[in-house]
Structures are given as structure tokens and as C-alpha cells.
Amino acid sequence: MSSSRERPDQPPPPQRRIQRTQTAGNLGESIFNSEVVPSSLVEIAPILRVANEVESSNPRVAYLCRFYAFEKAHRLDPTSSGRGVRQFKTALLQRLERENDPTLMGRVKKSDAREMQSFYQHYYKKYIQALQNTADKADRAQLTKAYQTANVLFEVLKAVNMTQAMEVDREILEAQDKVAEKTQILVPYNILPLDPDSANQAIMRYPEIQAAVVALRNTRGLPWPKEYNKKKDEDILDWLQAMFGFQKDNVANQREHLILLLANVHIRQFPKPDQQPKLDDRALTEVMKKLFKNYKKWCKYLGRKSSLWLPTIQQEVQQRKLLYMGLYLLIWGEAANLRFMPECLCYIYHHMAFELYGMLAGNVSPMTGENVKPAYGGEDEDFLKKVVTPIYNVIAKEAERSKRGRSKHSQWRNYDDLNEYFWSVDCFRLGWPMRADADFFCSPHEQVSYDRTGDHKPTSRDRWVGKVNFVEIRSFWHVFRSFDRMWSFFILCLQAMIIIAWNGSGDPSSIFSGDVFKKVLSVFITAAILKLGQSLLDVILSWKAQWSMSFHVKLRYILKVVSAAAWVVILPVTYAYTWENPPGFAQTIKSWFGNNSKSPSLFILAVVIYLSPNMLAGVLFLFPFIRRFLESSNYRIVMLMMWWSQPRLYVGRGMHESSFSLFK
Known part of the structure; x- marks a missing residue:
């Protein structure tokens, strides 16, 4: 029996149990x-x-x-x-x-x-x-x-x-x-009947199911609200519902979810745990490690300490772990469309887990003398109304602005664009509870307003976050930008073949003769020119994202253009001095810089320096585990090294194939 018990009248649109109905088309019995x-x-x-x-x-x-x-x-x-x-x-x-x-x-x-x-x-x-x-x-x-x-x-x-x-x-x-x-x-359930009258059901007799249920019902030491009417067989998730204001049916769904997660890992442990209703600590640790893998990476990426603080008393560690896991699953279960924004969920969980720690530490409100409540209130269904709904409204407005994909890419944000906001420490400017006037919640207006003097009056468009890392400009130049290595290879090979064909006998072996080889080396000058074009193309195609780019990203684009332009000058000059009797354009360059110097090896040195990043990339290609380590590292010196080769993003780091896959 499938059941999803969330209320249908609150955004985001929750999943409902659909009753099979159909229009009566036949008037018979x-x-x-x-x-x-x-x-x-x-x-x-x-x-x-x-x-x-x-x-x-x-x-x-x-x-x-x-x-x-x-x-x-x-x-x-x-x-x-x-x-x-x-x-x-x-x-x-x-x-x-x-x-x-x-x-x-x-x-x-x-x-x-x-x-x-x-x-x-x-x-x-x-x-x-x-x-x-x-x-x-x-x-x-x-x-x-x-x-x-x-x-x-x-x-x-x-x-x-x-x-x-x-x-x-x-x-x-x-x-x-x-x-x-x-x-x-006897309420509807998905897999596990958890009511007292169903303890005799076959699925409830499994030791691993009983162990998870007993562990969840350990509510010893939890500070219940004074007005709360405690019932029989209350568990940890009921306490989380009472304190944080989750929906009743979401709690019922995630209770089954957590019990089955723990039971499935518990039964796979080796050596087998005792056949007693006691949850194995190894199973608990393994499930917690999988659940919070992304959250811990997110905290490390942003340089923040995680909110997963365990007590020193060993008897309370299991309960605390279950509380942290239950809180995460309840947030995930009620987030609906926000599940497409995993780092947004990390932000929400980071603050709510910190509040959970304050509740368990016995912090008391100085105003009421009662245990602290969540910053957003914690009343019935407050999490849906005050945390999920505001973010969902932003998603809905952006979807309307897209006009079913007909709007320009720069004028609206999709799930990825909204989620990228939480890849930076700037997301903490939202505060907790999230400020309604924060930049994240502002949407641009199409019309510009003016004050009485006729001057431009700032509107919410000036505060719209917009795209964070990438804004698409629809152009056929993307064909070159996306496949630049292929196009560069074709152009350089064509140049080399033309030089060989027009010099000497046209035999490919003639490349090893001195003059032909020197002329073939001019492909590096062409490569530098193509690199300059690629750098300029990167700037042009990323121009619409300039307002949301950080200073370090802008500096990277500028330095890449300057560096490419410098090589366009350095390589032709040094190439000109490899000839004693330079032809054509090389003679013109020597006339600009002087004809006396003769440094044939200077061009070779410049080519080696020019190719050094490509050599390093080739080594990293052969040893992808080194590149994965460098990309995923949070050390400052490594971040500085990788900054030049690629922008630092949260998603997409360290996703290269293994050495064995490359060997195959």
C-alpha cells in the first residue's frame, strides 16, 4: 500500500496518494x-x-x-x-x-x-x-x-x-x-506497520527491524515541550516534529525510511551481530557516513565546521547520531523540489543541526524560561511554510520568467543556477532564519523606475543575484570553444602538411631536413594565435556573467588574455632569430628588434616554456588520481595552482577516469 501523507494545500506541491478515478463514460451498471x-x-x-x-x-x-x-x-x-x-x-x-x-x-x-x-x-x-x-x-x-x-x-x-x-x-x-x-x-503505511497492534506482523519480527525500532524509541533525556501531549511509543522523530514543526505524514514516511536504511545495513554486517533487538554501531556509522558525505564535503569546501557534534558520553552517542540522521531525512522528505538543489539543503541542515545541538545542550530562552525553539518558530508545519515555501516561490518565479525556455539564458535562473549560489560563503549572508529582503529572494523588474528629479532609482534588479558562474550566449562560436583542441589539431596539421608539400620534394620524410623543419616549427606561432583567439572568445562568451563573477575569476580571464597576447609576440620574435637569412615576415621582425643577435636556441627554449602546461596536463592525464587529488584539495597552495587551469567549482571536481579505465 503506497501512501504519502503531506498536505496538498501548501507549496511546494507535495506528493499525494492518487485514488484511481475516471470519468464515467458508460451509463450502465x-x-x-x-x-x-x-x-x-x-x-x-x-x-x-x-x-x-x-x-x-x-x-x-x-x-x-x-x-x-x-x-x-x-x-x-x-x-x-x-x-x-x-x-x-x-x-x-x-x-x-x-x-x-x-x-x-x-x-x-x-x-x-x-x-x-x-x-x-x-x-x-x-x-x-x-x-x-x-x-x-x-x-x-x-x-x-x-x-x-x-x-x-x-x-x-x-x-x-x-x-x-x-x-x-x-x-x-x-x-x-x-x-x-x-x-x-491502523493508519496507512508503506512497508512497515509501526502501530502497537501490528507487532505480530511477519516483517516486524525480523531482529534488525526490531533493533532499529528500539533504537529510535530511545527518547531518554530529550527536552519535550511543556504543552506537548506525549503518547505511547513516541520516538526520536516525534520529538523532532514537535520541536521543528515538520508535517505529521512526512514524519511517518521518513520513520519507515530510516528504519529500513538501518535494517538493510545491519543485516549485511560481518561478522553477524547478535540476534538481539540492539542496533549495531557499525551499521549506524555506515548509514550516517553515506547520508552526510556531501554535507561534510560542502563544509570543508566552504571552510566551515560541520554541525555534527557528538557527546562525550558513550551512551548518548547512538541517540545523537539518530537525531542528526532523522533531522536530515525530515528536511529532505519535506523539501520537495528543493531536492534538486543539494547544497541548498546542506545550508538549511547546517543551521538546523546547530539549533538541534543547542536544544540538546539545554539552552533556555531568557524571555520564556523554556527550552530554545528553532529561529523560524517551530510551530505546526512551520518548516514548510517558513523555510521551504520562500525558496520554492523563487523557483516558481524564475520558471515563469523562462517563458517555457523562450527567454534569454541570462534573464532567468534554473535549478543549477540557484544551487550554485550555495557553492560560495556568500550564501551565509542569507542569515538564519533567512531574511526575506536578501539578494537571493529578489527578482528583477523589466521596467526601470525613476525618482522625482528624473534620476535613476535603484530597483530590485540591481540586487538580483542572476547567474553565478556561467551565462550562455547562443552563438555558433561555441562549436569552436567546446571542441577547441580538435580544431587546433586540424589547423596545425594542415599548416604542417602545406609546408611539407610546398618545400622540397613533398615527401613526408623531408620534414627532417633543416630548412623544412624550421618552417614546420612555425606551427607553434599559429598555436599561440589560436590560443589568443580562444582566450578572447572565453571573455566574449562569458561577458554577461561579469556582474556576478568574483574578482579572482575576472582576474583569471584578464591574465589569460594578457599571457596569450604575450606569447603571440614572443614566439614570432624568437622564431625570427633562428634564421641566418630569414624569409619574408621574419626579416621584418629582425629589422624591428635588430639584426645583430643570433640566438637559435632561444626559440626552442620559448617553445619548451610555452608547452610546459601541456606537458604537465599530459602527465596528469596518465596519472588521473593525482589530478583528482589536486582538484579536490582545499590547501591554499594547491588551489592557487589549479586556479590558473580551471575555475574552482563545487560540482565536477575530481571526476576523471581511473588509470585502469584509460589503460583499457
Whole structure:
């Protein structure tokens, strides 16, 4: 049974359990047998299902259920404006008219109210009490279905009694109170039935499941709110819900998630742990390591200490680890679309884990004298309303600005652009709780406003974060920029082949003759010119990102252009002095700088220096583990070395193939 219990009326759009419905296209009786109802009348589907279920034993009760469903359908859509509603109601009314007299003749009691009461008592004794008396053998799904049917029958019973002005018997009311109480316990679940009445279910008897459940229910020492009404079998996730304001159904989903994660790792441990309901510390450590792998990398990348602080008392370490993991899963489970922004979740978790540490340390508010609460409030569903919703609204506005991808790339931000904001320490300017007037939440206005003097008045466009690292400019020059090594190789090979073909015999072996070889060496001058063009192209195609670029990135682009321009001068000059009787352009260069100097080896030295970065890149290509270490390193000297070759980004570092893959 699949279930997702988040509220459907709060952004971001949560996942709902979808009931299978369809517009009633056939006016025959099959629409009731298959319980296919219009999408706007899904609430009456359980009533029709119960009518079909009890029709064989009591046709009059089935008729009353369908009659109540018709009344409820008319209340839900009085004008029959929904798709397929008019046809559905017409078919249902025709069936009611056809079945009224036959079912009335077969009625046992004198009135419909007494007939409903009698059948309800019969159903309660025959099904519910019988299943309860054999609870150790009963299937939980059958018991849950019986409670749901009893609730529908009682709803119809009340409507019939109200129509006939008859009170419901006390015995039936007491029975329904028990049914309602059990219905709240036997809530829908995904995999694990965690209610007290389901401890005998087969899946709940596995030692690893029991060990995870027992560990989660260790709430010793946790400071519960004073007004909180603590219930039986409360666990760590219930405490997190009470303190941070998570949704009830999100807590239920992540409870199953965490228990199954721990149980799956627990059962794979070697040597096998004791077959006792005690969680293995190795399993707990392994799950925590996987969950917080990205968060710890993020903290190290930004130079911040993580908020994962463990106590010195060994008995409290397991509880603290479960609290940290439970908090992360609850944030992830309720984040919805924010899951596409993992570093944004790291930012949220970083602050909430710090607040969790303050709560566990016993910090008390000086104003109220109670334990500290989260900075955003911590009331019911506050996390969704005050943390997730503001960020989701930014995503929604940017999606509207994209105009389904027709807007220019520089005018709107996608998930990656928004997430890149959290790759820098600048994200901490958001504060906690996040300031509504922060740059991240500002959106640009298309029109520029002016004050009364006619001067430009700053608007939120001046504070819009925009793209952080990359802004696309749609141009065919991207073909060269993206495949620059291929194009450079083709151009240089063409130049070398033309020189060989036009000098001497045209035989490829003639390249080893002195004059031809000197002329072939001019390909390095062409390579420097192509490198200058590539550097200028990088600046042009990144121009729209200049306002959001950091100073170090801008300096890198400028120095690359200056360096490329310098080599365009140095290589031709040194090349000119390799000739005693220089041809053409080389003679012109020597006339500029003087004809007396003769330094043939100076060009070779310049070429070696020019190629040294390529030589280093070739070595790193053969030893990719060295490059992965350099790219992922957080040492200042390594960051300075890598700064020249590529911009420092959080995602994409150290993703090179292994040596074995390259060898294959």
C-alpha cells in the first residue's frame, strides 16, 4: 500500500496518494461495479465500494449506501458542472429508482434506520470482533479494511437516522468509538506497520527491524515541550516534529525510511551481530557516513565546521547520531523540489543541526524560561511554510520568467543556477532564519523606475543575484570553444602538411631536413594565435556573467588574455632569430628588434616554456588520481595552482577516469 501523507494545500506541491478515478463514460451498471467515479467526486468512491461489498448479504443496506452517495455527490457538485458528473448522477439515479421497490420488499426491519442499525451490529460482531479476538493470526490489511467499512456504514447510519429523526443506540455509539480509536492507530503505511497492534506482523519480527525500532524509541533525556501531549511509543522523530514543526505524514514516511536504511545495513554486517533487538554501531556509522558525505564535503569546501557534534558520553552517542540522521531525512522528505538543489539543503541542515545541538545542550530562552525553539518558530508545519515555501516561490518565479525556455539564458535562473549560489560563503549572508529582503529572494523588474528629479532609482534588479558562474550566449562560436583542441589539431596539421608539400620534394620524410623543419616549427606561432583567439572568445562568451563573477575569476580571464597576447609576440620574435637569412615576415621582425643577435636556441627554449602546461596536463592525464587529488584539495597552495587551469567549482571536481579505465 503506497501512501504519502503531506498536505496538498501548501507549496511546494507535495506528493499525494492518487485514488484511481475516471470519468464515467458508460451509463450502465458497470460504472458502479468497477467503482469508477468522476474525478471531482472521489469522496463517494469508498461509499460505493462498501455498497458493492454488502450487496450480497443485504441489498437494502447497499441501496441506502448508494442513496447516501447520490446525496453526497449532489452536495459536492450541485450544478453537475464537473466532467462526467451529470452522466454519472443520472445513471446512479436510474439505478436507485429501479432498486428501491425490490430492496424495500426484502427489508427485514420495519424502517431503514433499524435496518442499518441491525446490519451495523451484525457486521461489527461478525467481522471486527472476530478479527480482534484472533489478532495474533489476523491479517492487518483485512482488519484495516473492516474498520474502513464500519466507518462508512456508521456514516450512512447517521444520515438515515437523521432523516427519520431516530437516535442511534448507545451500544452502536460505543462500538463506533472503539472503531474510530482503532482506525487512528491502523493508519496507512508503506512497508512497515509501526502501530502497537501490528507487532505480530511477519516483517516486524525480523531482529534488525526490531533493533532499529528500539533504537529510535530511545527518547531518554530529550527536552519535550511543556504543552506537548506525549503518547505511547513516541520516538526520536516525534520529538523532532514537535520541536521543528515538520508535517505529521512526512514524519511517518521518513520513520519507515530510516528504519529500513538501518535494517538493510545491519543485516549485511560481518561478522553477524547478535540476534538481539540492539542496533549495531557499525551499521549506524555506515548509514550516517553515506547520508552526510556531501554535507561534510560542502563544509570543508566552504571552510566551515560541520554541525555534527557528538557527546562525550558513550551512551548518548547512538541517540545523537539518530537525531542528526532523522533531522536530515525530515528536511529532505519535506523539501520537495528543493531536492534538486543539494547544497541548498546542506545550508538549511547546517543551521538546523546547530539549533538541534543547542536544544540538546539545554539552552533556555531568557524571555520564556523554556527550552530554545528553532529561529523560524517551530510551530505546526512551520518548516514548510517558513523555510521551504520562500525558496520554492523563487523557483516558481524564475520558471515563469523562462517563458517555457523562450527567454534569454541570462534573464532567468534554473535549478543549477540557484544551487550554485550555495557553492560560495556568500550564501551565509542569507542569515538564519533567512531574511526575506536578501539578494537571493529578489527578482528583477523589466521596467526601470525613476525618482522625482528624473534620476535613476535603484530597483530590485540591481540586487538580483542572476547567474553565478556561467551565462550562455547562443552563438555558433561555441562549436569552436567546446571542441577547441580538435580544431587546433586540424589547423596545425594542415599548416604542417602545406609546408611539407610546398618545400622540397613533398615527401613526408623531408620534414627532417633543416630548412623544412624550421618552417614546420612555425606551427607553434599559429598555436599561440589560436590560443589568443580562444582566450578572447572565453571573455566574449562569458561577458554577461561579469556582474556576478568574483574578482579572482575576472582576474583569471584578464591574465589569460594578457599571457596569450604575450606569447603571440614572443614566439614570432624568437622564431625570427633562428634564421641566418630569414624569409619574408621574419626579416621584418629582425629589422624591428635588430639584426645583430643570433640566438637559435632561444626559440626552442620559448617553445619548451610555452608547452610546459601541456606537458604537465599530459602527465596528469596518465596519472588521473593525482589530478583528482589536486582538484579536490582545499590547501591554499594547491588551489592557487589549479586556479590558473580551471575555475574552482563545487560540482565536477575530481571526476576523471581511473588509470585502469584509460589503460583499457
